[in-house]
C-alpha cells in the first residue's frame with residue numbers, strides 16, 4: 001500500500017512511518033525540516049528495503065515556490081445542504097492563512113482561492129444559479145497570480161458580492177431559503 005504521512009519526522013508520525021515501513025508499505029514522508037526528512041528516508045529505505053521518498057517545507061521556504069489552495073465560496077456561510085464540504089473548506093482556508101503567516105519572509109508565496117462554479121465533473125449535470133468558469137480560465141488566473149503574496153481571493157472576483165449578501169442575510173430570511 002502507498003501512504004503519505006504529513007508530520008513524519010518525529011513523534012507519532014515517525015512511529016507510524018516506521019511501523020508501516022516494517023510492514024513493507026511504500027511511503028511518501030513530509031515534514032518541515034529537510035535534514036530530518038532526508039535522514040529518515042535513507043534510514044527506512046536501508047532498514048526495510050521499501051520504496052520511500054519525501055519532501056520538506058524547507059524547500060519551499062528557501063528555494064522559493066508557491067503554495068496554492070482550492071477553497072470554495074460555499075464556506076462563506078454554513079447551509080443545510082453543504083455542511084461537511086463548507087466546514088472542510090473553512091478549515092482549509094484557516095490552514096492556508098496560517099501557512100501564509102508561517103511563510104512570510106521566506107521565498108514561498110501562498111495563494112488561496114475561494115472558487116465559484118467551474119465546469120468540471122463536480123458540477124456536471126447540475127443546474128447552477130450563476131455562470132461557471134471554464135477550467136482553463138481558472139487555470140489562467142491562478143497561473144498569472146503565481147509569485148504573488150495574495151492571501152485569500154475570490155475567483156471569479158464577483159463572487160465576493162454574492163457571498164457578502166448571503167453572509168449578511170438576516171436569519172428569518174436565510175432559514176427559509178432552500179439553498
Ligand SMILES: NC(=O)c1ccc[n+]([C@@H]2O[C@H](COP(=O)([O-])OP(=O)(O)OC[C@H]3O[C@@H](n4cnc5c(N)ncnc54)[C@H](OP(=O)(O)O)[C@@H]3O)[C@@H](O)[C@H]2O)c1
Pocket residue numbers: 070071072073115116117118119120121122123
Ligand atoms: N468545480 C467547482 O464548481 C468547484 C467550486 C468550488 C471549489 N472547487 C474546488 O476546486 C478543487 C478542484 O475541483 P474540480 O471541480 O476540478 O474537481 P474534479 O474535476 O472532481 O477533480 C478533482 C481532482 O482531485 C483528485 N482527487 C479527488 N479526491 C482525491 C483524494 N482523496 N486524493 C487525491 N486526489 C483526489 C481527482 O483525482 P481522482 O479522480 O483520481 O480521485 C481529480 O484529479 C476542489 O478542491 C473543489 O472543492 C470546485
